[in-house]
Amino acid sequence: MSIILNYASKMLPYILVAAVVVSLIRYGICRSRSRRMYKNSTAHEIWLVIFAGYIAGLLSLTVFPTIIFSGSWPRFIIIEDKRTNFIPFYEFFVQIIQKKSFNYFLINILGNIGVFVPIGFFPPLLWRKVNWRTALLIGSLFSAFIETVQYFTGRACDINDILLNVLGCMLGYWLYRLFLAVAGGYRADKFRQSKR
Numbered sequence: 001m002s003i004i005l006n007y008a009s010k011m012l013p014y015i016l017v018a019a020v021v022v023s024l025i026r027y028g029i030c031r032s033r034s035r036r037m038y039k040n041s042t043a044h045e046i047w048l049v050i051f052a053g054y055i056a057g058l059l060s061l062t063v064f065p066t067i068i069f070s071g072s073w074p075r076f077i078i079i080e081d082k083r084t085n086f087i088p089f090y091e092f093f094v095q096i097i098q099k100k101s102f103n104y105f106l107i108n109i110l111g112n113i114g115v116f117v118p119i120g121f122f123p124p125l126l127w128r129k130v131n132w133r134t135a136l137l138i139g140s141l142f143s144a145f146i147e148t149v150q151y152f153t154g155r156a157c158d159i160n161d162i163l164l165n166v167l168g169c170m171l172g173y174w175l176y177r178l179f180l181a182v183a184g185g186y187r188a189d190k191f192r193q194s195k196r
Contacts (some may be wrong), residue, residue, distance in 0.1 A: 003107065014064070018056030022049050032141030045146055051122040058115055060148045063153075083156040091160055110113060113171065116143065120172025125179075139169025161173035 026045055040048075084092050095104035119139050124130040130138075143165035151157035 007061060007111075009138055014060035015053040015057040019049050019053040022052040047122065048126055051118065051126065054118050054122075059146075061115075063149045080174045083158070084151065085158045085160065088159050088163060091158060108160075109164060112161050116165040116168030117172035117175065119165075120169035120174075120177075122172075124173060124176045132170070135169060135173040136166065139166045141179035143169075 025049065030040065030045065092109070095101045095108070116139055119142060120135045123135060123138055140162070143162045146165075147159075147162055149159050
């Protein structure tokens with residue numbers, strides 16, 4: 001639990017800044033659209049801001065440099081971890097079977113799945129035309145983007161992260177489908193972008 005709280009505390013400043021910025025942008029867009037009799041529901045706008053904030057928080061853990069406050073000026077550092085692994089499942093075998101590392105299982109496996117669940121859940125909730133193929137593409141491209149940036153910035157790059165991220169994304173999509181079955185189409189429509 002302390003590990004989750006530690007990561008959440010690192011994400012929180014980025015989430016809040018992104019939420020404020022996106023809220024202001026969306027407010028301006030919605031005001032201009034309302035003049036043309038086209039606007040989204042309040043629920044759609046709120047969840048869109050939450051999703052944008054989450055993306056910023058996720059990028060803060062995976063791509064952005066770490067901010068350390070020393071004295072009156074913040075310092076930006078990149079934590080170097082130049083491990084690369086392009087062999088699927090090899091690191092699983094080493095860490096779990098040979099080293100019996102519970103932390104690896106908790107952080108790398110469950111963590112990489114869990115952080116991408118919202119990436120699969122929110123797009124179909126917010127936009128009408130997102131199906132499972134689109135969710136799969138979004139998850140794959142976003143994860144590949146993160147790992148590519150990490151490779152070129154001296155951070156760890158692991159093919160297993162992409163596989164687990166995509167698994168998490170698809171789990172998120174099927175959780176959305178479950179939500180749709182439980183909530184029904186009418187309630188789900190309140191979160192979606194308005195029809196043109």
